[in-house]
Amino acid sequence: MKVIADIEVCVAAGVCAAIAPDVFDQDDEVGKVILLDANPGDDQLDAVRDAVLSCPSAALRLVE
Amino acid sequence: MSAAPSNIVIVGASAAGLTTAAALRRNGYDRDLTLVDAERHVPYDRPPLSKHLLTGEWGVDRVALKTEADLASLAVDIRSGVSATKLDVERSILSLTDATDLPFDRLVIATGVTPRVLPESAHLAGVHTLRTIDDTLALSEELVAGRHLVVVGGGFLGTEVAAAAIGLGLRVTLVNSRPTPLERSLGPAIGAEVAALHTGHGVELRTGPENAVQSLLSSAGRVTGVLFTDGSTLNADVVFVAIGASPTVDWLNGSGLSIGDGVECAPDLSAAPGIYAAGDVARWENPAFDESMRVEHRTNATEQAMHVGARLVDGAPDAFASVPYFWTDQYDLKLQVHGWIPGYDEVRILEGSLVERRMLAVFRRGDRVVGALGVGAAKALRQWRQLIVDRTAWADVVGG
Numbered sequence: 196m197k198v199i200a201d202i203e204v205c206v207a208a209g210v211c212a213a214i215a216p217d218v219f220d221q222d223d224e225v226g227k228v229i230l231l232d233a234n235p236g237d238d239q240l241d242a243v244r245d246a247v248l249s250c251p252s253a254a255l256r257l258v259e
Numbered sequence: 260m261s262a263a264p265s266n267i268v269i270v271g272a273s274a275a276g277l278t279t280a281a282a283l284r285r286n287g288y289d290r291d292l293t294l295v296d297a298e299r300h301v302p303y304d305r306p307p308l309s310k311h312l313l314t315g316e317w318g319v320d321r322v323a324l325k326t327e328a329d330l331a332s333l334a335v336d337i338r339s340g341v342s343a344t345k346l347d348v349e350r351s352i353l354s355l356t357d358a359t360d361l362p363f364d365r366l367v368i369a370t371g372v373t374p375r376v377l378p379e380s381a382h383l384a385g386v387h388t389l390r391t392i393d394d395t396l397a398l399s400e401e402l403v404a405g406r407h408l409v410v411v412g413g414g415f416l417g418t419e420v421a422a423a424a425i426g427l428g429l430r431v432t433l434v435n436s437r438p439t440p441l442e443r444s445l446g447p448a449i450g451a452e453v454a455a456l457h458t459g460h461g462v463e464l465r466t467g468p469e470n471a472v473q474s475l476l477s478s479a480g481r482v483t484g485v486l487f488t489d490g491s492t493l494n495a496d497v498v499f500v501a502i503g504a505s506p507t508v509d510w511l512n513g514s515g516l517s518i519g520d521g522v523e524c525a526p527d528l529s530a531a532p533g534i535y536a537a538g539d540v541a542r543w544e545n546p547a548f549d550e551s552m553r554v555e556h557r558t559n560a561t562e563q564a565m566h567v568g569a570r571l572v573d574g575a576p577d578a579f580a581s582v583p584y585f586w587t588d589q590y591d592l593k594l595q596v597h598g599w600i601p602g603y604d605e606v607r608i609l610e611g612s613l614v615e616r617r618m619l620a621v622f623r624r625g626d627r628v629v630g631a632l633g634v635g636a637a638k639a640l641r642q643w644r645q646l647i648v649d650r651t652a653w654a655d656v657v658g659g
Contacts, residue, residue, distance in 0.1 A: 204321075206306065207595060207637060208558050208584050209644075224617075225593055226637030248281055249565060251274070251558040252304060253324050 197258040198243060200230045204254040211250055215242035228254065264365040264533075264571055265290040268353055270343045271369030272296035274304065274560035275538025277324050279367050280335045282568025292335045293361060295353070297342040297370075300392050301330065306557050308395040309419040310588050314426055315399060319392060343370070346514040348531055365571055368511075368522050368536040369564070372504035372555060377411065380475045385482040386498045389416065398499065404428030406496040409485055411472050413440035413464075415587045417501035418457065422589040424499075425460050432463040432493060434485070436471055440464070445596075445632065446606040449620060452613040453589075460590060465493070506540045506553065521553040526578035528567055535570065537563035546580040547648070548599050548629065556585040582648050591616070595637070597644040598622060598630030607657060611636070619643075623653045 198218060200211075207226035211219035218239055220229040235243060240259075247255045267283065269276045272294045280294055296302065303322040311317035325333075338355065345354040346366070353361040374388035387398040398420075402408065408424045410417045413435030421433045437443055439450030440457060454464060469489040475498060476484040484494040506521040516530050517523035521542035524530050528543055536543075538560040542553040559581065566579045586595045592613065600606075603622040611618035611634070619639055622630035628651050631643035646656060 206557070206586055207593065208586075209637075209641060210558065210561075221637055221641070223638040224635045226595065226640065244285065248278070248285055249561055251561045252306070 196235065196237070196240060196243065198230060198233055198235065198247075199256040199258070200228045201254045201256075202227050204252050205250075206252045206254075208251050211246040211255060214246040214249060215239060218243055219246060264288065266293075266363050267291065267365045267367070267571060268293045268295065268361050268363035269367040269369060270295045270353065271367075271371055271538070271540075272298070272302045272337060273369065273371055273538070274324065274557060275371070275540075275564045276367065276369035277302045278561050278564035279369065279537055279568050280333055281325075282565050283571060284333055284335075286568055286572040288568075288572055292333070293363075294335050294337045295341055295343055295355065295361070296337055296339050298391060298393075299340040301325075301327070303392060304557075305390070308392065309389055309416055310423065312392070312395050313389075313399050313402070313420065313423045319396075322392070343510050346511055346516070348515050348534065351533070364533065366534045367567055367571075368530065368534065368540060369538045369560075370507040370510070371539045373507050374500070374504045375502045377472065377475060377500055377502070380477075380482070380498075380500075382480075383475060383477050383482045384480055385496065386475060386500060388500050389420065390504070398497075401497045402427050402429055406430070407432070407494065408497045408499060409434060409493060409495040410499045410501065411485070412501035412503070413437070413466070414443065414501060414503070415441065415585075417499070418453065418589055419587060420499050420501065421457060421462050422460070425462060426590075429497075430463075431461070432465055432495075433457060434470055434472060435464070435466045436468060438466050440466075444600065445620075446603070448606065448608055449613075449632065452618075456590065456592070456613050504539075504555070506542075508540065525576075526580075527570055527576045528563060528579050529570070529576075535567045537567045543579065545599070546578050547582050550599065552599060552601075554581075554583050554599075556583050558584045582644060584644075592634055594632060594634055595640060596630060596632045597640060598628075598647045600624075600630035603629065605653075609657075621657060623657070626652050626654065628653050628656060 205228045302324045342356045407430045439454040442450035471488045473486045508518040522536035524543040600622045605623040608620045617635040620632040633640035
């Protein structure tokens with residue numbers, strides 16, 4: 196799967212980093228999304244789907 | 260009530276309503292799903308309206324919550340440009356403005372809030388509130404460089420619009436009943452820094468009870484100025500009113516549901532058997548704070564929608580507990596707040612200042628840390644968020 200994060204749309208809520216910490220992190224200043232792994236393994240699929248659904252600004256997309 | 264849902268109706272297609280639909284499909288619900296949308300636009304995100312859309316930096320397409328393809332794949336029947344007029348709880352029927360009735364076996368109320376208006380002024384040209392894309396485009400058209408904008412209300416929305424208008428080259432006066440902007444939410448110390456931020460960018464402040472707006476002045480159906488309670492007047496080309504919003508629940512009068520400040524829900528967000536509420540409209544007892552609250556923040560809409568989407572499928576009475584988050588973007592600053600701070604007993608700036616573009620402040624209610632505000636301090640803020648989640652005692656982490 197491929198994960199896409201739109202940093203301009205990101206509002207730094209940190210929900211993705213809380214749900215899928217192996218895939219998403221936040222920068223130290225503003226807290227915008229850092230995509231740790233744009234092509235995570237299938238074991239991350241559920242967590243990534245939840246993160247995409249939970250993002251409060253629809254900044255994340257998943258291409259399965 | 261049927262054993263398993265087969266006909267779910269969601270009233271409201273903004274963040275909470277749409278996310279509930281997405282969560283239902285994600286959780287394996289594959290039966291009938293209807294969204295009642297009072298607006299005609301593709302479902303969209305509201306926070307960018309007072310920022311990127313208002314300034315023209317983004318086009319309307321950029322605020323859509325889902326692509327057309329993703330929306331189609333949800334297989335939800337969207338009734339656009341239609342509002343709910345009546346709810347018959349006993350017969351499980353929702354009545355709509357197009358004179359049709361929607362039967363359901365589960366209902367989600369996500370009708371949000373409606374902006375408050377100044378009395379006797381709603382019909383005047385040049386007077387604006389902001390909730391929808393249409394509101395934003397109408398206001399944006401009038402924000403022409405050199406004009407004088409008067410913003411009534413120094414809360415989050417008012418200050419954001421003031422900042423946007425400054426960026427567009429208008430003269431801006433911000434009117435607020437308290438001495439400083441954002442004071443009602445963040446207190447006088449932070450409010451003073453916010454005031455300096457705005458005046459530093461050229462905003463004129465008119466604050467305090469003597470500067471309360473008595474009425475708007477007009478000529479030939481268009482606003483011309485503001486009359487204050489002290490008798491003084493101020494000319495205005497455009498007036499933006501941001502004095503808060505009320506939950507959109509009038510349509511539920513007579514339904515039997517409890518509707519004080521919002522739809523009153525149990526801890527699991529149910530308002531009645533098979534009926535839930537989510538988003539700005541929902542008031543519930545939040546176990547994270549042992550308090551009844553109604554949260555008008557964007558992230559809450561998604562979180563509550565996820566919860567309702569799970570409860571509708573598993574039928575369990577699990578409570579919804581959350582530590583709210585919100586942010587505001589003004590000029591080049593992003594203020595971020597985690598927690599539930601209304602009615603705080605003490606706020607303390609631990610480090611920094613708005614001028615330095617780095618600040619950390621914490622809020623106490625009773626003996627507990629209930630909120631943390633950060634600017635340019637995301638890493639520290641994450642740690643404070645965890646302390647709030649853990650119900651940390653103020654005395655344990657804040658000295659003096």
